[in-house]
Amino acid sequence: MDTSKRFKSNGGCPSIQCLVNREVLCQEPAQGVTTAAHRVEKRGATPCLFGQGGTCCRNCNMGPCQIIEGVEEMIGICGATASTVAARNFARIVAAGTASHSDHARETVLAFIATAKGETPYEIKDTLKLRRMAAWLGIDPAEKDIQQLALEVGETALAEFGKQEGSLHFIRRAPQKRQEIWQELGVVPRGIDREVVETMHRTHMGVDQDFRHIFRQAARCALADGWGGSMLATELQDIMFGTPVPIRTVVNLGVLKEDMVNITVHGHEPVLAEALAMAAQDPEIIAEAKKVGAKGINLAGICCTGNEILMRRGIPIAGSFVQQEIALTTGAVEAMVVDVQCVMQSLPEIARCFHTEVITTSDRAEIVGATHVPFDHHRALEVAKDIVRRAIARFPKRGKVYIPKAKMDVVAGFSHETILYIQGGRFRASYKPLNDNIINGRILGVAAIVGCDNFRIQDEVHVELAKELIANNVLVLTTGCAATGLGRAGLLSPEAAELAGEGLREVLEAVGCPPVLHMGSCVDNSRILIAATEMVRTGGLGEDISDLPAIGCAPQWMSEKAIAIGQYFVASGASVVFGPTFPTTKSQEATDHLFKEMEEIYGARWFLAKEAKDFASIMIDQIRQKRKALGLDK
Ligand code: CUV
Ligand code: SF4
Missing domain, CATH: 1.20.1270.30 (Substrate Binding Domain Of Dnak; Chain:A; Domain 2)
Incomplete structure (x- = not known):
């Protein structure tokens, strides 16, 4: 196929804002490849109108x-x-x-x-x-x-x-x-x-x-x-x-290695990724990699699979959702192994321009152009080794490679249990220190930034928003691809505490915590429900989740899962802000239900915002209102 036809663009690289992504797409190995960034550019930022607004x-x-x-x-x-x-x-x-x-x-x-x-x-x-x-x-x-x-x-x-x-x-x-x-x-x-x-x-x-x-x-x-x-x-x-504990690791495309067999694991289910992690450490496998001239096996995560193994094993994340195609355009990936959810159908097409093999593994998900290697937890190691060997076999076929330097240190692993533990150690563990610091005003409240990133949104909404929140003494929790984005920007490192307002900074520096706590993958939003419940149980902040000075958001939501998460947060008493669009806006009545009536019924509601500053002002305002209702502030 004439790849030059598939490639369109302004002078060779798409005009996307994210610098590292653009950097990779502008390099030689990526020439001739079309990605979502190019498709968005070609079609403009306005999606197809059918269905928009939900009616x-x-x-x-x-x-x-x-x-x-x-x-x-x-x-x-x-x-x-x-x-x-x-x-x-x-x-x-x-x-x-x-x-x-x-x-x-x-x-x-x-x-x-x-x-x-x-x-x-x-x-x-x-x-x-x-x-x-x-x-x-x-x-x-x-x-x-x-x-x-x-x-x-x-x-x-x-x-x-x-x-x-x-x-x-x-x-x-x-x-x-x-x-x-x-x-x-x-x-x-x-x-x-x-x-x-x-x-x-x-x-x-x-x-x-x-x-x-x-x-x-x-x-x-x-x-x-x-x-x-x-x-x-x-x-x-x-x-x-293993329940996650604080762990240091790195994120961004720079975690790919020039001298190793790079395998990216993408999707959601850690059963596959865990088996691959075991296989990658097998001395026999490593010897096989060396035989083809590689120093070893480098496993790197994408999307929520990445978050799962980052949280528990400290395995680096190569990229979030929007970086999945870009990881391949480095030319450095021998195999991209996927299971379910958030996997773009374009991957095998991009892989064809390189030596990369895309491997599907779930019985529920195959892609034309990918190799299907069915995963079965009974034969987990065997299948994992088979997959790693396939990747090793590709290594000698590598062509031109461009791996960007960008990578960032992060501290992740903030399960609810860890948050409990850092507040007083093994025997006195409770949420009381957090509650006390909210009550005394050092911490204004808690916000969750969760969910996807999305090619239709070019700005670093997550980063701007998180910075604004922590500057206002709001402790930020994060999961999903938002967490990866915040990690890329350096906000998951304890050093970022210096960006926090005075009160929050004091609290963070005492325990050596980053201002943004990475709680895991999208299913791990359930950890946030438990943390919120624990705050209620600890006392001093009302009797229900809806009393807490806390709010969630998903500023770049893309998948249907995000809406399910938003709805269970709201039904559980935690308001959420989504954007930049919302799926019911063409019906005033339906939108009023979600944005007003739910507040009366569940004590929480949906909000819609576009820009980071709008998200921040809604969230800070909501937190302030809850504080007032609790009698913490005048
Ligand atoms: Ni499940 S759902 S793009 S990987 S966060 Fe990432 Fe997270 Fe959204 Fe998908
Ligand atoms: Fe069918 Fe009624 Fe839907 Fe029209 S609105 S497609 S008639 S169910």
Whole structure:
């Protein structure tokens, strides 16, 4: 194929703002390659208009119908109004997001059960957490050996997916008052799969047609994600692979190595990445790499897989979501190994311009042009070694390479347990120091910056926003690709504490913490729910998550999962700010529900913002209002 035709651009490289990405795309190895950066440039920043704002419906074959709120004749052929359609579409986004996090969790649980039976190379590493989770799952941990207990925990966890009645076990971890609100509203999730299926059913043509009632199901479904699928994934992964503790490592494309076999692991499920990490350390494998002239195997993460192994093993992250294609255009990647979610279909096409092999591994995800090497946790090491060997075989075929220098030191690993621990050590661990510092005003409040990065947004919104927040003494928590971006900018290092306001800086310097705490992958947003609950339980900051001077945001959200996360945060009492666009804006009624009525019902709401400064002012203002309501400030 004539690659020059596929390549368009202004003088050879796209006009993207992120300097390191642009640097790589402007170098020789990347010439002739088209990436999302080029496609966005070509099409302009305005996406396709169909569906924008949430009032287009294609749920039946009398349509598609484009509905315009306020125009009487512009309702669906079936009579559906703009608010119904917007709510239906929104609920379906939530269902897709919940399904994704939860299907990942299912895979984790299955690997966990196999591990309990001794059928995988993994172990039950955190036995303390195993016991704690057993108790939450209604299992008496007393006098059971670890394998037996793990098996029971695994099987009970698996049953959470198919449960038809009652409520998910982890719901009971929420503050009492929150649980009562859920009970009263009838939004307590029964079984994870059931909530997803019911959401799909209720949004089918001609079923649930009261937008408020649909939004309520969207909340129940989202709660099945946050307190269900995502939380199960986080907790069982921690038990199996270790609960994260503070760890120093590096991020950005500069972590790729000229003299090593580079394997990037991309996607979401750590079961694959953990096995690859084991295989990469195998002396036999390393010897094979040396035979082809490489110094060894360099594993580097992309997206949330990257976050998983960064948090637990300190394995460097090569890039966030928007850097996946760019990592390949360095010409230095022998294999990109992917499983599920946030993997761009363009990867094999780009790999064709190089010696790179794209390897899909999940039974649920294949890509035309990629090699499929099915992963199976029973044969985890065997498959992982096979994959690493494929990468080694590619090394001698490397052509021109350009690896940028850019990399940044980060400290990650801030699980809820770690945050607890650094506040007083093993025996006095509690959230009291944090609460006290919020009460005495050294810390204004807590903000979470989570979610994706996105090619349609060129500015470093995350970085600007985080700087503004910490300068105002707001402690920042982060997960997902936002965390990687903040890491690239140096905000995940303790030295960045000097950018914090005086009060926050004092607190951070006493414990040697960065001003932005990396809590993990997207499923690890469940850690934030637990941290918030712990703050409530510790006392002095109200009785419910909605009383806390805390707020979340996803300024560059891209995936459906992000909306599920936003909805479970709001339904749990934590407001969120999303942007730069929102999926219901063409229906005033539906948007009013999410932006106003939810505040009355759940004590929290959605906000929409575009620029970093707007995010910051909404978030700081909300935190101030909560402080006032608590009587902390006048
Ligand atoms: Ni799950 S969901 S782009 S990898 S954070 Fe990254 Fe995180 Fe969004 Fe995807
Ligand atoms: Fe149109 Fe109603 Fe069919 Fe949707 S369900 S496509 S609004 S007729």
